[in-house]
Every structure is written in structure tokens, then in C-alpha cells.
Amino acid sequence: MRIYSDEMKNELQHVKCNACGRNILVENGIVKEGLCSCLEKFGYFSNKDGQIHRFDLCESCYDEIIKKFNIPVEIEESNEIV
Numbered sequence: 001m002r003i004y005s006d007e008m009k010n011e012l013q014h015v016k017c018n019a020c021g022r023n024i025l026v027e028n029g030i031v032k033e034g035l036c037s038c039l040e041k042f043g044y045f046s047n048k049d050g051q052i053h054r055f056d057l058c059e060s061c062y063d064e065i066i067k068k069f070n071i072p073v074e075i076e077e078s079n080e081i082v
């Protein structure tokens with residue numbers, strides 16, 4: 001869950017992990033630890049047509065959730081430093 005300090009959502013103030021509720025470290029609007037941010041816009045063939053779902057997970061909650069997958073997450077190396 002993201003909390004911004006302005007209505008235009010330009011300046012990120014806080015991020016909370018939706019799973020455990022822990023505050024993610026944010027300094028000067030920049031997330032300073034591992035974070036998985038998901039945004040899904042459900043379409044016509046879903047039961048959530050027109051809904052946009054968004055959540056954030058800290059790295060440890062992300063790790064716990066992906067452990068339950070039957071098929072592992074696809075992992076590749078990124079050349080960009082995020």
C-alpha cells in the first residue's frame with residue numbers, strides 16, 4: 001500500500017507491505033529495500049472486469065508466497081540497476 005504526501009501522487013511518503021503490514025523503508029520518496037509492486041487491470045473475461053488491483057509486498061513476504069508456486073518464478077538478470 002502506497003501513501004503519497006500530495007494528491008497528484010508525485011511524492012511517495014510511505015509504503016506498507018499488504019501481507020504483513022510492515023513499513024518499507026522509504027527515504028526522500030525512494031524505496032530503499034526489496035519490494036514487489038503488483039498492479040493488475042482485470043479485463044472482460046475475468047470476474048473483476050474493470051477493476052484495478054494494486055498491492056505491495058516486502059521481500060520476505062514475496063519469498064514466502066512464491067515458495068508456494070508449483071512452477072517457479074522466471075528469473076533473469078537485469079542490466080539496469082534499479
Ligand SMILES: [Zn+2]
Nearest residue numbers: 017020058061
Ligand atoms: Zn511483508
